[in-house]
Amino acid sequence: MALFTDQTGYTISLDYLPKRIISLVPSQTELLFDLGLGEEVAGITKFCIHPEKWFRTKARIGGTKDVKTERIAALQPDLIIANKEENVKEQVEALREIAPVWTSDINTLEDAYVMIEQIGILTQKEASANRIVQNIKEGFALLTTQLSNTKQKTCVYLIWKDPYMTIGSDTFIHEMLGYGKFTNLFAAATRYPETSITQLQELAPEMLLLSSEPYPFAEKHIQALQQSLPDTRIELVDGEMFSWYGSRLMQAPAYFCGLSERINSSSTAVKS
Structure with missing residues (x-):
């Protein structure tokens, strides 16, 4: 069994590699796709428009502020990925009765790096997550140089x-x-x-x-x-x-x- 503390300070335990993931956040849904988790993602919100293929084919579990708990339960998830700001606290707490919920809390670019790396660890996609973070860091370093004047x-x-x-x-x-x-x-x-x-x-x-x-x-x-x-x-x-x-x-x-x-x-x- 492994313990993981999310960005709100809440700790979840996983004794398996997640195979049925629910994403409640559009930007994190796209991240899961870029991490190569096509088969593992079972459900997304109606606002998860990227990638378009997932938007058209994945099961939808409502909006970010009005997730449908019964739909999520029916998908039998083993991991739910949420965000402190985009999702409703009471709904997130209720979803913990269904499956472990890992919640991000992002106000800075550094917070985003941590989130990407942590989701990489949760899903055993560390190498892909690290590549994405490195790509982002290099892009922003170049941007800083380009706009220096x-x-x-x-x-x-x-x-x-x-x-x-x-x-x-x-x-x-x-x-x-x-x-x-x-x-x-x-x-x-x-x-x-x-x-x-x-x-x-x-x-x-x-x-x-x-x-x-x-x-x-x-x-x-x-x-x-x-x-x-x-x-x-x-x-x-x-x-x-x-x-x-x-x-x-x-x-x-x-x-x-x-x-x-x-x-x-x-x-x-x-x-x-």
Whole structure:
């Protein structure tokens, strides 16, 4: 029997190699795929859109906030993988009656590395997990070099509308903004504070980033906001690159570099 302590401090025991895994978190579902656990994953949420093949073929056990306990029980899992923020505490506790639940808690890139490595150990995919972590580390090291001479831009990152909501400093998105050379104007706040057009006008950010998730901001929202914020550059951004903390992080550095180039080349063209 082996004991494993998750990122919330909860310890589970496993005396077998998990063969029927349930993932309650989209970014961790994609990680399980990239670890080569195709046969072992028995169920995913309706928001686990990557990989598309799994989204179309794996059993779905509800959403991240409303998992269907009876569906999970019917799948007879021997390991459930959850996240402190994305899943509901009471539901996670109830699922422990069905199978061991390992829960991640991720606010920093270092937390993500630990999660990837620990899931690799849980599933006996240590070598694959270590390769993924190394790939991510190399990508972010290169990104830091590539953006070393890029000027920081003040920004607000919106995740929701009606009411508008943004992100504080104790979030994974905040850390990703820093790697992209953005200064979060809500760094003094915690978690996901509400904001308003009036407050945004007072803050006068250089950049307003509209995320593709969880609220699906679109071009029409740029047009509406630009009227109130004529001096702010407004960009639609891929929310997965800023908030997914699994193997998708291998793609994030190139995305941030491309975003920076697009913003800065456009700014130079406007000035000239």
